[in-house]
Amino acid sequence: MGKSLEEVHQSVATQNKKSVFKKILAFFGPAYLISVGYMDPGNWATDIAGGSQFGYSLLWVLLMSNMMALLLQSLSARLGIVTQRDLAQASRETYSPFINYILYFLAEIAIAACDLAEVLGMAIGINLLFGISLIEGVLITVLDTFLLLFLINKGIRKMEAFIIALVTVIGISFIFEMIFAQPEMDKVVLGLIPSMPTDTALYIAIGIIGATVMPHNLYLHSSLVQTRNFDRTKVGIKQALKYNFIDSAIALNLAFFVNAAILILAAATFFKSGMHEVAEIQDAHRFLQPLLGTQWAPVLFAVALIAAGQSSTVTGTLAGQIVMEGYLNLRIQPWVRRIITRLIAIVPAVIVISIFGEEVTGELLIFSQVVLSLQLGFAIIPLIHFVSDKQKMNGFHIGKATQIVSWIIATIIVSLNAKLVFDEIKGWLEASENPIVLWLTVVPLAFGFLILLLYIVFKPFITKTRNAFQNHSPHNLKLHFSKAASYAKKNIAVSVDFSSADEIALNSAFELGGKEANYTLIHVVETVGAMVYGEHIDDHETLVDEKLLKEYQQILSEKGFKVAVQLGFGKPDKIIPKIVNEIQFDVLVMGTHGHTGFKDLIFGTTVDKLRHKISIPLLIVKNSD
Template identity: 55%
Template sequence: MNENVQAALASDEGWKSASKRPSLPEVYRSLKVPTHGSWLKKFLAFVGPGYLVAVGYMDPGNWATDIAGGSMFGYTLLSVILISNLMAILLQALAGKLGIVTGRDLAQACRDHYSKPVSMVLWVLCELAIAACDLAEVIGAAIALNLLFGIPLVYGVIITVVDVFIILLLQNKGFRYIESLVIILIFTIGSCFIVDIFLSKPDFAGIAAGFVPSPQIVTNPAMLYIAIGILGATVMPHNLYLHSSIVQTRKFDQSPAGKRQAIKFATWDSSIALFFALFINAAILIVSAATFHKAGMTEVAEISDAYQLLTPLLGTTLGSILFGVALLASGQNSTLTGTLAGQIVMEGFLNIRLPGWIRRLVTRLIAIIPAVIVTAIYGESGTAQLLILSQVILSLQLSFAVIPLVKFTGDKKKMGEFANPLWLKCLAWFVAILIAGLNVYLLFQTFFGE
């Protein structure tokens, strides 16, 4: 571990203070990267972190927005999913670069740059965002268990706590086991939606047209609101913290050439994985458009309604069952990565170490307790409102993660030769300001709109 710790602390130039320990120390630089062999062999050593990040872009919190967009406006909002995904690819590439170049995750970088009071505020905001995201994922998994097996929502919420023990077991066996489970679940979700798309018989010309931005998105207020919901809630703030940490599980060469290669392969990994997320989000909207919008059902917005309506519209129970299985896989996948992100944020901002099981249990309980209370009192309608609230909280916090990330990766004192070039700085700041503006508008409409 001494060699690994020294590598993590190799360069403190440009930072106000120095991180005292590597990110996720139990798995830090635990996966060897081959120094010889083909580029494919080296690239495969980096495959994994991008898929852990990608699950945040297909979590249950996104499902309701995609379903509503498809049922109300057909294929028109596919272009918004594409644009938001391209923005996510850019920001995740910057998060990976920050971790590789500085040896810090985003939480450590914030602690080492900002004053203690500012860092504490950022930490609290980030914990709220992770709790909100966890809330959406817990509720999504509970709804899936209810739809598939008839398990009451309250018990379904409680069952989701088992992911804590899954992570403990897999992380003790090695980080590759966590990555493998996540990739299997992503392909399960994708496979389910391939079948659902086939069953729904969509209009492929309409799909192609939907990926081209339409002026109607801006001129139609209802469409604009849904579009901003997709854009504003697509980039998950905890994913930026997560990615900047887990890229450091690879034991790559610490020379400038080694870091350059690591950045390239890590960017390929996250970009390819995020195209799977694009496919799944687009697939949800396509299935919704091809079934509900086509049948004139333009008010379908809740996940459970979509599940119940798919069977009569498709003429087979298979469509609904696969929809439920995909939702369950999505919820469980997202809780796995959300729990990891909670560990990274707590350790990064506070520079403390807690036993793994305590840290993960605290992270889960923050999400599960309000979900149990609301579900017990208000039932399914309460969980739908809780899903909306979770997305509002995420929107509030997002800029507090994006802006520091863009600032740090564009700083030559911190990044040296790896600092963002001028064109990338301009593009990154444009995306950061756009996300901030859209989220302010979304929040205003949520609280004060008609």
């Protein structure tokens, strides 16, 4: 199992910091990338609608939602810190392949839906600020894919600084909006006291809560916390958990401020003026100047919207990478992953806007939130199960009180989102001219999701869980070797990567040397930590790879072969030649997956770089898979 966000995994040092402040600062960052998901354009519409219709009275809903989000994000961070797994990897190692494929499919759709809302929000902001059409604005958002690639190559700290700068822009914009709007502070305080004016207010409250916790944030947070390199002792893990909780508390409270500011702005302008029907982002922008008497109000509103969309798309695309690699264990070139993730969101937006016009953006935003609602339970429930498991969490599992509160929050969020989905499907059935199609497609699909959700909820309670997260090696160490034929080579090196290519490579090596030769199995750990710390790295992947290498050695020794092992650290095209050139081998045998041309661009290539750096024959064995 590869490392989550491998390019930046454990790339931020937190050790050897002289002061407590510097140590805390070293952990700060991941939660700010998470916080943008709580102030993305998908949340703006519900905040505007709540403020314009009911004034300040629903502020308490935002506060309650923020507290729910803080708990769930802290659980996500705990999973990543303790197990060194992101949520997608943990799911892959827990559920059957069939269930995992469904969970991956749902997660990918949810991230695309979330990305759709963010792309639309940014495009609307560009449209409002510069007058550029929505289609062109959507296409412009493709460029931030390359911005993300540039930022992550500069290191996670640079990316965090960029996101924090955008969050600062949003915050400053709304500070000025508050100054312009001059809200009634006594009513703001009263709004923090729970109340529900009407049944319509309940529906808006459901929308606010439903748009709060984004499933992609749970995948993302469990991965981003792994960018910190800290002492893996119990004391070190406890310290990491504490500092990440502080990070989450500060960042999510900033997100609460932004959401509250949007609702307060709508209350102080539209509700106060009797304009209770303002719900669209474009309408809110259009009415701000005449109501507040300054041209800067709509400008700052659009700037904040662009910043929210830009920051959210960056983190959403990162989440797409995490989900693909975690569930499928599929490693492809970073730029390809990000282009795919972005196109999944942009193509539907361009098609729908081209066919139905720019006025459908509001419906598209609502549709994206419904899709998100469908997937939310499939992220929250496994997360609670994982962090409650004493064995999987190595003693860092959550206590009974936290478990109870977590399940209450999960029940509230899933129930409210289920109601939102039910109401939406009911509306489609009533409005459809041919409802039989929906009864044969959408309704069975919804029931299928419900059954899957119930399976995920109750399976751990009725089935004994595994003792720990297991490594899913493609071959499961069940190798089948052909009989040796010739015995010309006496000292043979074989490169192994714990994939299906190993079997044919080893068979080919045995045909060259038989049982008389000496074999050395070479495997290279490719994590960022391995590149930085070399043989001194002590992370989970190194331990797993070392264990697998020794199991290979044991299996082959039992079959009568003389086998030694060599574990390298860094880039294979550099480390393998170094090992080979230091030892007197007769030949190096490597297995490949047989991809060339365009696939080399996607998956990368080691053989071409390596063969020019060694002075012995290289036997390349093509895997037919």
